[in-house]
Amino acid sequence: MDTLPLRSQGVSDFVSFRRSLTNHVVTGVAIISTILVLVPLVAIFGYLLYKGASSLNLAFFTHVPVPVGEPGGGMANAIAGSGVILGLASLLGIPVGIGAGVYLAEYARGTWLGAAVRFTADVLNGVPSIVMGLAAYALIVARQQHFSGMAGSVALAIMMVPTVTRTTEEMLATVPKSVREAALGLGIPKWRTVLSVSLRTASPGIITGCMLAFARVAGETAPLLFTAFGNQFWSFDLNQPIAALPLQIYVYALSPYDEWHRLAWAGALVLIVMIMASVTLVRIFANRGALKGGH
């Protein structure tokens, strides 16, 4: 393509230079910001690898903790316990969150109840996690008179709800009105339109929201302190105290023993890798059914 000389369009050399300079400056700022975002993640991950990788061995993943002074031992029960607590928290929190998001986006536009739910979700999002732990303690642990994995899951589930609710609502709002009308115009009832058309169209964003909520609570320690409590032995009984990786890291990191410190570093590394792996797996799984040229 022929390019016209800029001068003939009334653009002077100075203006042209200024525009090009602005362009470079803005691009540069964007690149620097990206690096600033990446540096902490890479630094933390690198430091964890440096401190934790050397303490990782098969026993870490297969053995339960041993008393101080004894060599070896691992965090197998804490890894499994975290899996159980997080799995149950997701089972409880994600459906409630998506349900509330659907209500806000599809049924409660402009109603006072919708505004109240939205406000509550935003406030809930800002409640410190330790307070969530205390709430679950008061609601469940104090009544049952004992700590339980179930109470920990409930605390984490409550923390997941606002994030899931608000992203679901926002993602549903991006589904074009024309797509909804297409479904209604075919004589498809509203509930079915919401389930099979609106939610499905918005699902990539909703899955991202669920993953954010999951990743956020996966590393939480405070809500588990008074609920799941921790356990030095194998236990899958949700009615009993259960070990969890963040709790185990917390206890080991606070201890005065070098061996436990090394295990805490290893635990932190395993925790971050597990979170990354589960988020990646869900993404791959969610993308598998996608069609050519959908978006």
Add this chain to the structure above:
Amino acid sequence: MGVDIRVENLNAWYGPVHTLHDVSLQIPANHATALIGPSGCGKSTFVRCLNRMHETSPGARADGTVLMGDIDIYKDATPVEIRRRVGMVFQRPNPFPTMSIYDNVASGLKLNGFRKKRVLDEVVERSLKQAALWDEVKDDLKKKSGASISGGQQQRLCIARALAVDPEVLLMDEPASALDPVSTAKIEDLIFKLKTQYTIVIVTHNMQQAARVAENTGFFLMGKLVEFAPTTKIFTNPSDKRTEDYITGRFG
């Protein structure tokens, strides 16, 4: 087969705004009827009242009698029942982006709980053939998304989707206004073929289009039906001065 539509004293509102005033007309079965008029004259609102889509907008309501055959759609049926009998094609192609071409066509049946695969296969093929799209997409039915084909193909896909539920009436709200001339010609050819089997109501900004496809034409102005007559009469010898001014390009 199509069905006659008789509209008596139809009024419609968006909140406090009265957008349709006492519209009465008769739309004959198995013919195409065009509705013309300047932007904002109420013609889109009118067709959206024929499948009770109008009332899905916040604050919108309609009042009057709309008879499809002998059913009063505002008294004798629910919106969902009516919309199964009255298909709609919108101004911009709106295929379901997350569904394959096949699922788009089958959606009206599938999402209403119909699951017999052999019948679905037949319906999809028949509908895509009716919409003159079969040959272009038959190899990618389940591989490609409904949003991945061209705009003109998407609009024919939407027509196939509407036909798959076997409606009696097909409402088309400016179905070609977002398309190029070649795609527009294809849509018009389709309307020409389909009108022998369905009652077609088409809203259009394009007066030549109305003249080409429709037996009858209604002219709307400021929420009122000014004139409703055979298309040839509207375009050659309109009774109302305002119709004449509009079709000769003096306003609108």
